[in-house]
Amino acid sequence: MSTHITVLPEDFQKAVKQSGSSLRPLQLPHPRTGLRALFVYHGSTLLELHSVTPDTPRSWFVGESVVSNGNLMLMTPIDPVFILIPFLQGLDPKAPFKPTDDFLEEALLSYSPPDINKQDVALFMTLGCARRALKQLCETKVIPPDISVHKPSPERITAFIKRRLERVISAQAVPEPSTSEPASDSTLQPSSGSTPGKVQSFPTIQRQHLRLGLSVEELGPLDCPKAQAIRAATRIKIAGEIVGNWVEESLMAEILATYDISAYTNHATARAEHGLNLRPQLPEQRRLKLVKGGNQKQETSEKLEPRLPVG
Template sequence: MSRHVAVLPDDILQTIATKFNGEESAEGSATTKVLRFLRLPHPRTGLPALFFPPELPDRSKSTILEVQAVTPPNPRSWFMPEGEVMKDGQLLILTPVDPVFLLIPLLRCSCPTDNAPSNFRSAEDLFEVATSAYLQTSGSTPSQGEPTPYSSDDLLRLLSYRCIDSAMRRICEVKEITADIVVYRYSQEKTTNYLKTKVDRLAKPAICETSSTIVRQLAKDGLMDDGKEELLSSARIKAACELLSQYLSNDLYTILLTQYDFAALDAHLQTIQAEQMASIEDTPIPKAKRGKAQSQTGEAAEKKRKAPAKASTGVEKLKKVNVNGMSKISSFFQKPAK
């Protein structure tokens, strides 16, 4: 079995170690060693991606981790504590992902194409309808003898995790018919409102400015100066939207952007860009570089002036004529002999 080096949250690491070691649970039964990865469509691209849904020590909660492989540009190896050398130097990073992002592209397929309101369904029925529609629209319906990038089994398996129920309630209209019968219907309005709450949270200075990349960009755009508070707030919101765009399709990202007014911020950024372009054009060329450029220009002109003119095609052909035994043209102008 191949081995990989991975980085993952500490509580997840403890849970995985417990499963691999076969330690007994509080009920006295040995925990299973089967850890299954799910191949699901990525929320933004729709391409197959790996996700890992481990059970947390707190049995009332669960989470889903996204598996990403970081491959070095040049060959690398890992030296293990046991003295073993792993030739595969890539690093696996497992990070928590909001299950709502996994549900959005799937449940959106349950809506009628004519924008008519869809019917309320139980969670099982909703997943079956959405999964079937998604596989058809994405071109992943299995052909005879051909493997699929992801299977309906992995998509339907999402419903078995506890975090999915709360995720569905965030983006679906819910009706509780009885204590045991609950029906759902995907809601674009609830989805947009939920994404806005995430934007508001990410746009808070205490969270947004923990990223040195974002802070540098805000300072570069002149938004950290005094008197730019409104523009700075708008820039934080736009940065938060860009972060969410990593897990949103293009059309859903466009819908999210329409919920905010970035006109003043865009005008400011265009002004900054115009000023930077003007400063580049007005920057004088250093004397040393200017003299060198002029020297190179003069040398090129001199070479062009001294270059011999290229002979015509007729002259080149005459040069190749064999003149052996032929009289010189001057002989035709001599006086005849007496």
């Protein structure tokens, strides 16, 4: 059996150790692409597996041993609701209520991407986390004494994704500028009174803000109405990219179309045009080439055309 180096959440690791059980991998369709992806579950937690492959062959030193496989396995939590969404999208929202088992069986038949592992999907459908996820995506009724029935609800699916978008948008919120001190952009300098969930807690999002031009130096002070509109629209765009990692592309585009991000679009266009106009003209590049029919070298020159900056 091959050995892999894995990084997983500490609380999940403790729960597995305490239970003494092993992790059961599941091959499930990825909610965005439909392609096979690996997941593991324990209790009510579902983790997605990612393999980070180095550019060159590498090994790990673990104590006195050497692990020849230099890949790094990352296990990151994922909401089981995202896994269910593609299965429910193909169902008729006008269909009558059905008991849980019948409803999930119909959902499994309605969505069959290539190379689907139906056995693992069926096992996932029996998990408690999957059954609880149904209540967020479907209309659910309880028939006494203990029978739950469900019917598809596109509105609930949209509402769930929008809630996730709003959470990511709010996590990027910047503090209101103080009237006694100059406004500073938290995407550049974390404030001392910041709380977990602010953008400074997420370096990846912080870099996104800088890349898209949200700094005070480029965009202007926080209390400028135009700058506020651009920042708000850009946060929606970033949230769409993050949540869109687990949502089918056309569905994500449909939901994002309900938001107004025109301020970001105009800002991005202006930045691209401004960057092109400011790009210096490159001097003539001189090079030597062999003169045809001999070994003599002749100096020639050519002008390099300016190119639109990438990113």
